[in-house]
Amino acid sequence: MKKVNLELSADQYKELLKLVYVGDWVIDEPENIVLNDLVQTIFSKANDAGLKKMVEFDKELELFLPSVEFDEEVIGIVDDYEEECFWDHLIYRLSDRDVDKKLGKKTEKMSMEEKMELIDPVTEKYIKEFEEHGLDNVKVKID
DSSP states (O other): OOOOOOOHHHHHHHHHHHHHHHHHHHHHTTTTTHHHHHHHHHHHHTTTTOOOEEEEETTTTEEEOOOOOHHHHHHHHHHHHHHHHHHHHHHHHHHHHHHHHHGGGGGGSOOOHHHHHHHHHHHHHHHHHHHHHTTTTOOOOOO
């Protein structure tokens, strides 16, 4: 297998560590040997980059793992991302539902572009509502 070498500054390496950790967290494929090897290879160089506080070696598991400090930093990044995804998905799904309810089966024959033209104005209304009121006005009818 052909090898690739990268030269990174300590700052670039720190950002790469974050990318790899967040990517591994999001992908979440423990059985993916190539990915796991990559994560371990990147994590193993933390000490060389002067970032020993970010990654620890667990002798029992024989794995490089994020330190508590690094974990807390990344959790903040992931939390922010998940918060943004929550609102994006909620707004899109509600908008899509409303357009489907209004037009019924007509939406099935529309191109994605045509449907998005109808969804966009509804999306703007939901964005405004959630920016102003959060979830305060959301009601779920449970039978």
